[in-house]
Amino acid sequence: MRDGIKLHTIVYSPKDASTTTTYPFLMQRTCYSIAPYGEGKFAGQIGPNKFLMRDKYIFVYQDVRGRYMSEGTWTNMTPQIANKTKSSEVDESSDAYDTIDWLVKNVPNNNGRIGQWGISYPGFYTVAGALSQHPALKASSPQAPVSDFFFEDFHHNGAYTQGYFLTFPVFGIQHDKPTTDNWWLPGLIQANTKDGYQFNLDLGPLKNFDKYYKDNFFWQEHEEHPNYDEFWKKRSIVPHLKNVKHAVMTVGGWFDAEDLYGPLTVYKTLEKNNPGTYNTLVMGPFGHGRWSQETGHTLHSNVYFGDSVATFYQREIETKFFQHFLKGAGDGKTGLPDAYLFNTGKKSWETFNKWPAANAEKKMLYFHANGKLTFEAPKEAKSVSEYVSDPLKPVPYLEDNTETMGFTPFNYMSEDQRFAARRTDVLVFQTEPLSEDITLGGEIMAKLKISTTGSDADFFVKLVDVYPGEEPNHAYMPNKNVTLSNYHQMVRSEIMRARFRNSFEKPEPLTPNKVTDINFRLQDVLHTFKKGHRIQIQVQSTAFPLFDRNPQRYIPNIYLANEKDFIKATHRVYHQMDLTSGLEISILK
Structure with missing residues (x-):
């Protein structure tokens, strides 16, 4: 060179x-x-x-x-x-x-x-x-x-991708001279379990990863740069x-x-x-x-x-x-x-001939009371859905615990979401069975009006294709214990850490019980929801251990949070005439 x-x-x-x-x-x-x-x-x-x-x-x-x-x-x-x-x-x-x-x-x-x-x-x-x-x-x-790296791989919108916890030796250990050996292998965590959910939960706050990574320069860079500062920007x-x-x-x-x-x-x-x-x-x-x-x-x-x-x-x-x-x-x-x-x-x-497509029409899918989802704006004067988010009992990001000890996450991007839809700390909004095919093609924006009893929160939004009850299994089902009847296929998801709602460089706490806008992009899709299927949107505040847990009490640097900083909080999502929430989608005509 x-x-x-x-x-x-x-x-x-x-x-x-x-x-x-x-x-x-x-x-x-x-x-x-x-x-x-x-x-x-x-x-x-x-x-x-x-x-x-x-x-x-x-x-x-x-x-x-x-x-x-x-x-x-x-x-x-x-x-x-x-x-x-x-x-x-x-x-x-x-x-x-x-x-x-x-x-x-x-x-x-x-x-x-x-x-x-x-x-x-x-x-x-x-x-x-x-x-x-x-x-x-x-x-x-x-x-x-x-x-x-602040928006993919190791972070999503600033939330740390804890599902990568095993990978840090690969990226955070130097070697002193050229070698054909995998010099980083001795730095791998020996977890002695196949249950990554329990391993990460038992570990506690992120600061406890220092037990394994105190000499790992890449982990130390994460701890020292929790926000989108010049270190990440450059x-x-x-x-x-x-x-x-x-x-x-x-x-x-x-x-x-x-x-x-x-x-x-x-x-x-x-x-x-x-x-x-x-x-x-x-x-x-x-x-x-x-x-x-x-x-x-x-x-x-x-x-x-x-x-x-x-x-x-x-x-x-x-x-x-x-x-x-x-x-x-x-x-x-x-x-x-x-x-x-x-x-x-x-x-x-x-x-x-171009993407996003020229014939894409932006429309809103609006949340309504009783879990309804329609293209019509709500007319209720007062309507809200709420749930209690407990970081000590976070929502798993997938049902198969064996995958939580993988080197990086994989299957969850199209996994069955029924397990989450049936939890009380996950909001579910869905359409009636579709009378005709609807093709979503292009960008998606989550637009939420929220309030919380805490001073920080995460919002994980999922776009889901709900199959009809008569959907048959295909011939190559990898898991014989799964049925495609009423399968809730995840089509797209993304997380947003509320502290970054106005700036990734300068985080701000939420004011408890104040209605606040949380707007963020989900990545593009090209997916036809077929006649007879339903479009579903799920909203939750944890997806563990894919993403780290937000303490829900504002801590300037979550990597330094202590056990006592993690609190239960009640999150509200508004869906009324003057405070609408939903998903802005692009429909191909």
Whole structure:
């Protein structure tokens, strides 16, 4: 690199490459190891998919700074430096530039074109690489890209994603020299239980994680930066997505429990800031990164979406994208739409010439007394629903406790929500059975009028598709104890920490018993609620241990809260003529 640091890189080149048979590069930069290391040791599959591997490219894998066999110091979400003027100023885009430059000049029999891809954290490195502006870079595909750790992965709207508690050794322990070993393994928590709900509840307040992570620099950064301050802001790649001239295809999964914010935000920001650039979005019926491996029968949790969906994506979308820009005309006439999106209700792919779609109409779904949900505004002069939220008995975020000890959450994004609907600390509003199909396509906003007896609160809002009683099970049910009769499929959810209602930088307590607006975005959907189904919205204040528990007494730094700070509180959601609550949705006509 330009500052003298060496990054360990493995290059797989086709055997028939020659001066007359040249190939483009496809590169992935990662913090997760590019093993197997050593001459003569080969990965079982290389490249984004088997079709591209068969087509032959020069595949490049690189450990980023401070990870595995590369030199340098590791930092999470390396801050992007705008307008670099000194050779000592380095970031991930400069490392991508220097790598591309070296490859084009030193690897024989290349055609002078390079593409890049990466899923999850490597998706972040792909986005940063897209900012390098190297003339040889022709195509980038950030997939489930991390873009801002305050709004995805480790936080959602500032609420800490406690479901990630096992991952901190991976991201918060340095190693003193290049290594092929997983040096962070000794730092993993030995919980001696498969019940993550009970483990996290018994642990108590977040400060007690110091028992495991007092020397973990990433955990300490969380404790020291509870708000969206400069530490987190400078680690966001989103403000830098400008002056991108080459082709970009951003990919995500509608049920990605880790990085759903990233692909939608990266695509929309690139679209806004770079008019005229080839910029496309692909969203499939997948959990995190699952489009990269074919499973045959495509399921997420208990929901079946069809067969060979990942293969369709790989062959008909991803392969065509890279072939066109790295081997073909490269003029943008790929035959692919601006947005290739899977409708998770109809269970089929749909194409759009822009996203959000031009034919989307915004409408409100209003809460009413007795759990009713309609498109009509309430007419009652006084109407309110309330529940008692007890942080010592939080609502589980899913019914299957074995998944709560997973490395990261996964299935809950489409899980059956009946267990929550039947609790007294969860509000439920639902429509009558639909008389016709309704397709929600685009952005969603929760708009709540609330009050509370406490001085802080969280609001977790879920959009749910309630199946009819006669719904049959499909042939591939993963859990034989689950029935799709009256299944409550989660379509989308998000949490909002009330202290951040006006500013993520400057939190404010709630005034007890004062009616207050809580407005926040749920991520986009493309989902048809079919005739006979119901649209349901659930509102609750805990989803544990997916998210940490709000003490409900305002504490400036929740990471430092004590046991005594956690109190019961009564939360009220208003649904009357002058105080309406509900969900603003986009309906495709």
